[in-house]
Amino acid sequence: MDKRLTEARDALLQARRIVVFTGAGVSAESGIPTYRGENGVWRNYRAEDLATLDAFARNPELVWEWYNERRTLMLACSPNAAHLALSEFQASGAREVSPITQNIDNLHRRAGSRDVLELHGNAFRTKCASCDYAVYDHEPQGDGCRGLRDDFRCPRCGSWLRPDVVWFGEPLDDAVLDAAFERAADCDAFLSVGSSLLVQPAALLPEAAHRAGALVIEVNLEPTWLSELARWSFRGAAGANLPKLLGIAEGADRQGPEPASSGDG
Numbered sequence: 001m002d003k004r005l006t007e008a009r010d011a012l013l014q015a016r017r018i019v020v021f022t023g024a025g026v027s028a029e030s031g032i033p034t035y036r037g038e039n040g041v042w043r044n045y046r047a048e049d050l051a052t053l054d055a056f057a058r059n060p061e062l063v064w065e066w067y068n069e070r071r072t073l074m075l076a077c078s079p080n081a082a083h084l085a086l087s088e089f090q091a092s093g094a095r096e097v098s099p100i101t102q103n104i105d106n107l108h109r110r111a112g113s114r115d116v117l118e119l120h121g122n123a124f125r126t127k128c129a130s131c132d133y134a135v136y137d138h139e140p141q142g143d144g145c146r147g148l149r150d151d152f153r154c155p156r157c158g159s160w161l162r163p164d165v166v167w168f169g170e171p172l173d174d175a176v177l178d179a180a181f182e183r184a185a186d187c188d189a190f191l192s193v194g195s196s197l198l199v200q201p202a203a204l205l206p207e208a209a210h211r212a213g214a215l216v217i218e219v220n221l222e223p224t225w226l227s228e229l230a231r232w233s234f235r236g237a238a239g240a241n242l243p244k245l246l247g248i249a250e251g252a253d254r255q256g257p258e259p260a261s262s263g264d265g
């Protein structure tokens with residue numbers, strides 16, 4: 001294993017409170033397009049154009065069609081080695097692990113991660129645009145929203161239902177954001193995985209951790225503004241690097257009894 005990766009892993013495994021902050025890049029190997037990568041344009045729509053309140057007000061059917069298409073794709077994808085390693089790392093209980101994600105694809109939950117802070121919501125949660133009705137849809141709603149489907153009308157007040165995600169220009173949920181900043185300021189290690197760190201205010205979290213003196217490590221295919229600040233910045237895929245960094249790949253972090261010696265010791 002790359003010497004720098006071993007050093008970073010050994011330093012990381014000393015930490016007691018670790019935030020693992022993820023972006024679209026952690027789900028790329030599961031087959032979910034990123035936002036700004038070469039295939040970053042969703043079909044012929046751009047997230048910035050459709051993931052907005054204006055777009056929904058103008059054409060809710062189109063926005064629902066887009067989200068149903070994305071839900072269908074997300075359900076067809078599976079958590080990859082990065083999601084699974086993070087879930088195993090957290091489950092080991094050896095230290096406090098706080099997953100904070102910008103992704104709405106539900107893959108961290110499906111991988112078994114707990115207590116995931118979903119900064120931008122979850123594509124599978126549906127909420128009423130007017131009252132507090134909300135429901136967690138495990139399956140995409142039918143075959144998409146062709147014309148006015150009454151499935152998209154709130155059973156309580158009749159208003160439009162919408163995906164429970166944070167659109168551009170919308171504020172993030174205060175409680176979620178406060179919790180995220182608290183964890184970033186309190187952690188002793190902060191991992192940024194698969195994010196271009198361009199979307200605010202999420203992109204302020206790595207900075208908050210760095211300012212608080214946390215060990216900062218990055219795994220990303222391309223350099224970001226954090227790459228200079230990080231103690232280690234690995235240019236590589238999350239699926240290949242995160243399991244090694246977390247000591248999962250070769251069981252370096254097994255807390256259980258020493259594996260029985262193979263008798264050649």
Ligand code: BV8
Pocket residue numbers: 022023024025026028029034035036037040047051102103104120165166167168169170171172193194195196197198199200201202219220221222236237238239
């Ligand atoms: C708000 C849900 C205010 C919807 C999302 C100008 C300057 C600065 C800020 C702004 C500005 N103009 C406007 C703003 C604010 C705006 C913003 O930040 N815009 C950006 C585009 C400049 N922010 C907002 O609007 C936020 N709200 O500010 O509200 C307010 C306050 C009070 C009252 C009223 C209003 C809301 C932002 C949330 C938007 N919603 N998603 C949906 O998706 O349907 S954001 C969406 O894009 C994703 O959720 C994700 O968070 C983000 C994309 O970021 P990344 O995850 O980093 O993904 P990206 O593709 O960019 O990068 C992937 C990286 O992975 C790449 O670097 C790539 O190299 C790497 N990679 C690829 N494959 C791999 C890999 N790495 C490792 N392994 C691999 N295999």
Ligand code: ZN
Pocket residue numbers: 128129130131132133154155156157158159
């Ligand atoms: Zn309602």
